[in-house]
Amino acid sequence: MDAEIESVAVLGAGSMGHGIAEVAAIAGYDVVMRDIEEELVEDGYDQIEWSLGKLAEKGQIDEDPEDVLARVSTTVDLADAVSDADLVIEAAPEDLDLKRDIFAEVDGAAGDETIMATNTSSLRVTDIAEATEQPEYVCGMHFFNPPVKMDLVEVASGEQTDPAVVDAGIEFVESLGKTPIRVRKDIPQFVVNNVLTPYMGEAGFMLDEGNVEIQDVDAAMVFQRGYPMGPFELNDFGGLDIFTHSRDQWDLPVPESIRSRVEEENLGRKTGSGFYDYEDGDGVNYEPTDGEGIDTLRIEARMINEAARLVGDDVADPEDIDIGMRLGGGLPEGTCRTADKIGLDSVLEKLRDLHERTGAERYEPDDYLVELVENGHTGEKAGEGFYDYSDGGPYHYISHELTDEGVLEVVFDREERLNAFSTDMFDEVKRVLESADDEDVACVVFEGAGERAFSAGADITGFTVAEPTDLASVDETVQAIYEYPRPTIAKIDGFCLGAGLEITLACDLRYATEGSRLGSPEIDLGLIPGGGGTQRLVRLIGEPRTKEMVYRGMQLSAERAEEWGILNRAVDDDEFEALIDDVVDDLANGPQTALEVAKNVIQEGQNASLDTGLTLESQGFGLLATTDDMLEGVAAFNQDREPDFGGE
Secondary structure, three states, X not given: OOOOOOEEEEEOOOHHHHHHHHHHHHOXXXXXXXXXXXXXXXXXXXXXXXXXXXXXXXXXXXXXXXXXXXXXEEEOOHHHHHOOOOEEEEOOOOOHHHHHHHHHHHHHHOOOOOEEEEOOOOOOHHHHHXXXXXXHHEEEEEEOOOOOOOOEEEEEEOOOOOHHHHHHHHHHXXXXXXXXEEEOOOOOOOOHHHHHHHHHHHHHHHHHOOOOOHHHHHHHHHHHOOOOOOHHHHHHHHOHHHHHHHHHOOOOOOOHHHHHHHHOOOOEHHHOEOOOEOOXXXXXXOOOOOOOOOOHHHHHHHHHHHHHXXXXXXXXXXXXXXXXXXXXXXXXXXXXXXXXXXXXXXXXXXXXXXXXXXXXXXXXXXXXXXXHHHOOOOEHHHOEOOOEOOOOOOOOOEEEEEOOOOEEEEEEOOHHHOOOEOHHHHHHHHHHHHHOOHHHOOEEEEEEOOOOEEEOOEOHHHHOOOOHHHHHHHHHHHHHHHHOOOOXXXXXXXXXXXXXXXXXXXXXXXEEEOOOEEEOHHHHHOOOOOOOHHHHHHHHHOHHHHHHHHHHOOEEEHHHHHHHOOOOEEEOHHHHHHHHHHHHHHHHOOOHHHHHHHHHHHHHHOOOOHHHHHHHHHHHHHHHOOOHHHHHHHHHHHOOOOOOOOOO
């Protein structure tokens, strides 16, 4: 198979269908959106038009909305929709018979090598593909709702799917600016729902036993363990009927506390009542002081056991599971990473205790989890668990590359949280600086992934569950940036707040796009800036302006930040990359020894007396006067050419 995807048909104009069609059109594809009734199609089209307008208002699309909308056409005729499509994405309700009927019709109307993808979140791809004559061209392509905002797509193989079809699906997802994870084996609910369902379900079983309160369980998981929503809150948000249906179709147990509410049509937020009362009550009302005595490990052990099953059965890698749980489940860190922190031996012990006490199949430890523990691979402290920590472990939250020119490019890669810093993320930045060979590095460029933020600060949710010793990593990382012997550059595009500003202040040079915003909002959380944020700022812009920024939690425009002296320059978006390239080129091709000495003299001298600073300067000058780089610089000046510094 050697198909190139240029045109897309989306079958379904509901929230998922019109969202997928919009995302594809934004990415430049011609899209036909089809549904069974003209009114449904028109409603979906109107939703796309409205959404594009909102994205344009926020500056989140580069094109005129009308130009994007012009790539979307509609029809109620399935054959017309799919006849010329390279890719067909079905986004119908989760009904196996309905999906089979659709795929049988698509199979007869589409081209011979048309890729047929199902957006199912709970059914098997193979069961749907059986309705076609070409199951090798059928794959799963599970977008998360709403597709325009959610970054994750699970790309799944059926039992007969051609691997090239999955590869093409992954390339397509990447072309949309989304993050795909590969689901190598066809199992119901793929990756995210398999790991996330126990989070909601186990809380229900705990409530069935009568020993916990709803608010306590939710508070414990949010304020003690750092999850974005409590399990009961999440059940209400997604709909208790949705949870129950996904379990019933595979004959899996449903907690009575959930089933009884479904039978009473108390389905959560959409009906005004579920585990919480949203009409006559206070809605979600747990507090940080709630949650004492809740067995949080019982819930997390279930999730970790499911993750182990996926890895052991070769459904997905730990890395893809963790990316999926972060981007699709909204977790601050992946479940496999959480497991390695807790200790897999503790997880296994909890599961065995629960299995012995209840006999319930859901607590039976997975063979792969048992194997890891028996081999001594119990997690981070042991040096290996789901991940190998022998060299510090993988980088989950940053990406980095050392170019041939000696530019160490470090990207804060937590776009789903506006690159907010967790303790792990701070540690990874420090580790990459410590592991880099200074002799190979000419300069370091820090930037944030995506187009919205350099870093929006520290992930406060994660810090509420951190140990006091973990918080030391903030100061250590910022200091490591400040003391790094090579020039460091903050490349700012978007929000640069809190911890992001503290890292910026530790850099030697700071540049931003004009639309960026910089600030220290910690006071609004009852905190003050850390990581040297108050001390470096006051030395840079003076006491009055520092106090105003900190006391009021101010956010400055990039232009104001340049005026105050926080930034070297703020420039238009169109000029930004060229500016950074010029700066990096000067530093990468400059005299490395002289740059290192200059950095040391400036930083050490500013905190000393003038006499001491002058002495440091004189010593540095004298040292450099003996170097080969100095001789090359003089020769190049005399010969009117560019110097070729060798770093000696």
